[in-house]
Amino acid sequence: MQNAVYEPQIQTSQRVPSPNEPPDIPLSVLFKAFWKARNFVVTIIGASVVLSFVYLATSQRAYSVETVIGPAQDSSGGAKSALAGITGALFGGGDTDVNFSKFRQILTSARLADRLEKDHRVAKTLMGGWDEQTHSWLPPSGPLAFIKGGLKALLGLPGWAPPDSAQLAGQLHEIVQIERIGQGGPLDMKTNLLIVSVKMADKNYAIQLLNWILRDADHVVREDQLTNTTNRIGYLRDALSKTNEVNLIQSLQQILMNEERTQMMLQADKYYAVDVIDPPHYNPSNYSPRPSLVVFSAILLGLLVSMGIIYIIFRRRMALAQREEDIFATPFPNPIWYAATKIRNLAAKRRGRKYDANT
Secondary structure: OOOOOOOOOOOOOOOOOOOOOOOOOOHHHHHHHHHHOHHHHHHHHHHHHHHHHHHHHHOOOEEEEEEEEEEOOOOOOOHHHHHHHHHHHHOOOOOOOHHHHHHHHHOOOHHHHHHHHHHHOOHHHHOOOEEOOOOEEOOOOOHHHHHHHHHHHHHOOOOOOOOOHHHHHHHHHHHEEEEEOOOOOOOOOOOOOEEEEEEEOOHHHHHHHHHHHHHHHHHHHHHHHHHHHHHHHHHHHHHHHOOOOHHHHHHHHHHHHHHHHHHHHHHHOOOOOEEEEEEEEEEEEEEEOOHHHHHHHHHHHHHHHHHHHHHHHHHHHHHHOOOHHHOOOOOOOOHHHHHHHHHHHHHHHHOOOOOOOOO
C-alpha cells in the first residue's frame, strides 16, 4: 500500500467588488463612449461658442491707454537721476528720488481724487449713478439694493451716500495700473521707469483722464515743495537781517541761493517731479475682452463639460450593465436629433397629424 502524498490545496480568493463601488472603466472603452456620443459633444461645444459670441456682442470693451514716466532731471545736468538709475539697477529698482516716490503714491490717493473731482468733475464718469437732468446723484435701485440697504440698517451701518473722495480714490486704484519697466523676468535689470496705464471703455476720455492724473499729481508735489521752499526763503532772509557774522552770512547766502534756484525751477518747468518719456497714447494690442481668448475658453469649457457628463452617464451604465455588450445598447443623448424631432412634431401638429420619430 503506497502512502498517499498529501498536497495542500492553495485556495485563491478573488476580491468581489462591492455593488456600490464604482467600476473600473478601461481607457479604450471610455474613448469608444466619447466617440459614440460625439454628437452630444459637438452640440455642447457649439452652444458654448454661441454663448461666447453673445457675450462678446453684449459686453463692453475696455481699451488700455498708457504712458511711460521717469524721475525728473535736476539742475545739475542729470547727475542725481543718473545716480538714481544706477542705484536702482544695483539694489532692486527702488525709487531713490523723493519727489518721484511721492508722485507715485499720489497717483491713486484721495488727495488727487479730490483735486480731479474739483477741477474736472470725473466722478460722474468713473463712478456711475449721475443724473444729467437733475444734476444729482441717484441712489441705487432694485431688489439687491433694497436688501443691501436693509442689512445695513439692521447692522447699524450708515446708508447710501453720494460718492466721496475715498470712494473715488478706490475707483482710481482699480482702473490705474502702475508697473515698473524691467520686471518681465528674473534676469531683467530693473529701472526707475514706470508704465502708468488706464483701462476704460472710452479711449479718448482715458487719454484725457491720464493727462489730468499726471498733471494734477505733479501739481500736488510741486505745490508742497513750493510751500516749503517759500517758507525756507523767508526764514533765511529773516536770519540774514539779524546776524552780523561774516561766515554765517556767507553760508546763509549760499543756502538762500540754492532755495531761490529751486523756487525758479518750480515755477518754470512743465513737470517738476517726473519726466514724461512717452505721453499718454492708446495701446491697440491691449484690450479686453479678447475675442480669440473668449472663444477658445468657450470651446475648452464646452469640451470639458460634455466629457464630464458623458463620463458620469457611462459610469452609471457600467455599474448597471451585466455584459460589455449592454453598455452601448442605449444610445447616448443626441440633442440635434431631439431638437429636429421636436420641430418635425410641431410641424406635423399644424398639418393635423403627429410625426412618428421611429419612422
